[in-house]
Amino acid sequence: MNNNKYASSSWLSSTAHLAWLNSQGQQLLDFAKASRLPVGFGSLDRYGQLPADALADTMNTARMVHSFALAHLQGLPGCGLLVDHGLAALLGPLRDGEFGGWFASPEGADGDLRKPAYRHxxxxLAASSAVAAGRxxxxxxxxxxxxVLERHFWSDSEGALLESFARDWSDCEAYRGGNSNMHGTEAFLALADVLEDPKWLKRALAISDKVIHQQISQANDLPVEHFDAQWQPLPDYNVSKPDDGFRPYGQTPGHGFEWARLLLHLEAALPLAGLAAPAWLxxxxxxxxxxxxxxxWxxxxADGIVYTLDWHGKPVVRQRLHWTLAEAAAGAAALLQRTAEPVYETWYRTFWDYIDAYLIDRQHGxxxxxxxxxxxPAGEIWPGKPDLYHAYQAILLPQLPLAPSLATALKSRVMRG
Known part of the structure; x- marks a missing residue:
């Protein structure tokens, strides 16, 4: 955090607050351990149980590997073995041994054979964190x-990720996604650290420029979510399915918080690699x-953050999703670290107060x-409790510097003793 007299009273400097975060993190991990299946990890219901017909999900498995790798790097027993379990699944039945890349479920059992950039x-990200954890x-x-990223998804000419393909890497989708490229940016930050290759930071910067910087002034200062193959915005995309879990209609405030954090991570990472960080980040x-x-907000x-807005800033899908609050708290922490300005302290406390009052399930975990x-509690968009990743990162990010990325930062902290 920047030197500032306000910083000494910040929750980010509070021993009690940091202890509270770590306690929450341990509870999240303990709950998530029940998601283990013979192959990979599945989706828990709201009570922490796996359905009788549960299948491993590649996205959940990758997120669990990433999260448990972070926990292992913190020195939390049992988590390294869970990383190994997830790695075996990602190297085994979840991987397409014929064409490369990853199915959505073991051997494509759910029938979803397309290969999206988001999943990959x-x-x-999971692999990079597991490498940092020495698994x-x-x-x-x-x-x-x-x-796979190099061969199929990264486009040098577009400076961004292509969206999805058929199983055999034909049929490139004529759509470009802000969400997939946002998580590509997150993965690239981690790859740059683990591979010690600034190429991935340059790519993260190219994505951020295309998806955010070139669009922000025409988009209510929020991210544009959907583009065509020529990177023209698609404002009416999914207007008939506004509550889609990955490609909702309109604009998503949660992604605004998430992108804000990622831009600050990138700004901090570039100079460490000897690269210039543009002021617009x-x-x-x-x-x-x-x-x-x-x-x-x-x-x-009512309190909370709505899922989506229309292009005039009016609520469309009013449900409150836990990941939006996790990213809001993490985004506030990042800006507080970067600037030490009181407004971000206020928002940081506001978001955690909401999480404590409404989102933490003290009955079922x-x-x-x-x-x-x-x-x-509701379950129209995201039933159950399958996601450890967003909440667990929100626990860790306020405790670590903006760069390097999470796993590398935790590894460095351990090595420093």
């Missing part, structure tokens, strides 16, 4: 994931956070993943 970005087989997975992060807070008259407009 999480596999790369056997992690380097093999990382080599495979990087090869911090400027756009401020704009994204301000718009997300102003338009997303209390948008319908973990966090409610979705709340209805009445602030009561």
């Amino acid at each position: 970005a999480f596999v790369a 056997p087989q992690a380097q093999t997975l990382l080599d495979q994931a990087v090869d 911090c400027e756009d992060a401020r704009r994204l956070f301000a718009a997300s807070a102003a338009l997303g 209390h948008a319908d008259g 973990s966090w409610h993943h979705e709340l209805g407009v009445d602030q009561q």
Whole structure:
């Protein structure tokens, strides 16, 4: 955090607050351990149980590998073995042994054979964190994931990730996604650290420029989510399916908070690699956070952050999703670290107060993943509690510097003693 007299009173400097975060983190981990299946990890219901017909999910498995690798790097017993379990699944039945890349479920049992950048970005993130954690087989997975990204998804000419393909890598989708490229940026930050290759930071910067900086002034200072193959915005995309879990209609304040944080991570990482960090990274992060807070928080008259807005800033899908609050708290922490300005302290405390009051499930464990407009648990968009990744990162990010990325930062902290 910058030197500032205000910083000494910040929750980020509070021993009690940091202890509270770590306690929450341990509870999240303990709940998530029940998601283990014979192959990979599945989706838990709201009570922490796996359905009788549960299948491993590649996205969840990758997120669990990443999260348990972070926990292992913290020195939490049992988590390294869970990383190994997930790696075996990602190197085994979840991987397409014929064409390369990853199915959505073991051997494509759920019938979903398309290969999206979003899923593959999480596999790369998981592999990079497992390598940082020193787990056997992690380097093999990382080599495979990087090869797929290089061979199929990264487009030098576009300076961004292509969206998805058929199983055999034909039929490139005529759509470009802000969400997939956002998580590609996250993965690239981690790859740059683990591979010690600034190429990935340059790519993260190219994505951030295309998806955020070139669009922000025409988009209410919020991210544009959907583009055509020529990178023209698609404002009416999914207007008939506004509550889609990955490609909702309109704009998503939660992604504004998430992008704000990622831009600050990138700004901090570039100089460490001997590269220049453009001033717009911090400027756009401020704009994204301000718009997300102003338009997303209390948008319908009640506390919380609505899932989506239309292009005039009016609520469309009013459910409160847990990941938006996790990213809001992490985004506030990042801007507080970067600037030490009191407004971000206020927002940081506001978001955690909401999480404590409404999202933490003290009866059944973990966090409610979705709340209805009445602030009561719901499950229309995200049923159950399958996601450890967002909440666990929100626990860790306020405790670590903006760069290097999470796993490398935790590894460095351990090595420093």
